Amino acid sequence: MNVFEDFVGELQEENLLEKTVIETAKDNATGFEGFDPALAPKVDSDPDEASEKQAAEAPLEPEGSAPAANEIALAPEVNADVVEAESLHSPIVDSYESQVAELAPPVKKPKYDKEFFQKRAVAEVSSLQMVEHVMTGVEREYMKILPKTFDDFNAKKALNLFLHVVEKENSTEHQEAEFALMRETEAWCSALAERDCHIQVSSLRQYCENSRPALSSQALLGLARFYRNLPYSESVRAKFDFIITRLFSRPTDGEKRTPLFDRAESFEQITKLYQEWSSIPLYTADEDESNVVFTSLSFDDLAIEAENASSFDQLVASDFFSRLRLFKESISELFFAPSVTAAAIEANIRIGNVYVSLIGRERKKMDDESIHLKYFDLNALDVSEAAGRTLDLGKVLQTSSDAEQAVREQELEAAQNTATPTTPVTGTSSRFSRIKENAFSVNKWFLGVAIVLIAASIGVYIWGNYLVIEKVPTTGVRVVDVETTSLKEHLKTARISSETFYGLLLPSWDSLSRERRQELLQKVLQEGAEKGYTQVNLIDKDGKVAGYASATRLDVIMP
Secondary structure, three states: OOOOHHHHHHHHHOOOOOOOHHHHHHHOOOOOOOOOOOOOOOOOOOHHHHHHHHHHHOOOOOOOOOOOOOOOOOOOOOOOOOOOHHHHEOOOOOHHHHHHHHHOOOOOOOOOOHHHHHHHHHHHHHHHHHHHHHHHHHHHHOOOOOOOOOOOHHHHHHHHHHHHHOOOOOOHHHHHHHHHHHHHHHHHHHHHHHHHOOOOHHHHHHHHHHOOOOEOHHHHHHHHHHHHOOOOOHHHHHHHHHHHHHHOEEEOOOOOEEEOOOHHHHHHHHHHHHHHHOOOOOOOHHHHHHHHHHHHHHHHHHHHHHHOOOOHHHHHHOOHHHHHHHHHHHHHHHHHOHHHHHHHHHHHHHHHHHHHHHHHHHHOOOOHHHHHHHOOOOOHHHHHHHHOOOOOHHHHHHHHHHHHHHHHHHHHHHHHHHOOOOOOOOOHHHHHHHHHHHHHOOOHHHHHHHHHHHHHHHHHHHHHHHHOOOOOOOOOEEEOOHHHOOOOOOEEEEEEEOOEEEEEEOHHHHHOOHHHHHHHHHHHHHOHHHHOOOEEEEEOOOOOEEEEEOOOOEEEOOO
């Protein structure tokens, strides 16, 4: 029995998890055994007995039966994809996070029989198919390019052949089929890795966060497996950081998120996933054991520092988000240690929630336009990469505004429902007499104090909103003549602050192609040698980051 079935049952009892893929596969099973744990029928008896029973009751290729939506059909005998579109997306927005426990593999001693080899092979191919779907969506929707999909016919053919000869475990046919399948999956993975080199972290984040319906937990798990087993690079680490954080958390009120597990449970789940993925350690355990503990504690310290900040200005002044991003980059391969990954997931969630809370406090002191102007030079890309999720200032402000409006509407509705109906008084003279009588019956001292308080409140309101204007500090900020820049046709205003060029774009920027945007961004960066800046940060008309350039990085955000 799967060690996570009890947990899945509890989620279903609390209506936190819809009908699982395990149960769907059981209902629609066609006798094909040996699926991935997320797709296989649930077995309540001994696995060996269940496998023999299934093999006896149903053939591997039943005639006249169509594969179910959540089953895996194989080419060339069965003309269907390894992963259907329905298994890539969840029918309920963001409901995939509550299914992660169901997908984690059991950790009992593996039996290297035909069932084990079948599950491992199908899981590998289905994972690559899901990554293919996601990359195609990112390239089409955010990179605006024609996706160059991989021809997976040979991989599916090799998988089908392997599943037919797996019964002859030590035979020559089994070894040849296994080698052919390994060759095809490695070629597929290499092709995906090459395409992934051109996909920015921000594009992957936006696709996963804005996909409707939301990506299923199977799709996120396939992405996590793919990035975990790729050769290390900072881009790969950042993408894995985002995917694993989203997989192990779920959304709550506003833009906040909450973890699915505590630290110890997350560590256990990640360890089991690594075992199932056959992921090799990218660090030396004996050499880095103490460093792993220290790194995990450092994530805790950073989260505590963020939670202890009294205002958003305090985080900005201490350059908190840049320090967090640089810390993640500095630990490199050590990030993939299960205990470090678990600590990073928890820190990402806590820091992201602090960001939302502190921006909410700023809204109580000033309007949205003033907040945008005050934090004009805050690099949203650095903040998002540091927190392992997209933290867009405009979106957070809009969500906070919508939440406040909803609260006000609820309070107004409650007040209307609880208001005591007044009894109408007939006759003008009777109504006037009653008002006069009530007015003279009020305590004069109480009336006087009430008048003074009302007058004082009105005075404070006028003074705070009309007589006092909060000035944004402009020390060290230089205004740039737009006509002297390469972007003069697309810039509204431009400033230089702390060796960074900040430009507010005109709507004409949206009509440019990606290549033209990159060319102009590179020219503006080159002009920095004469004008005294080393970084370029472009902001679109909506207050969002549209481009960023430095000596080591060039990012263009497409709408």
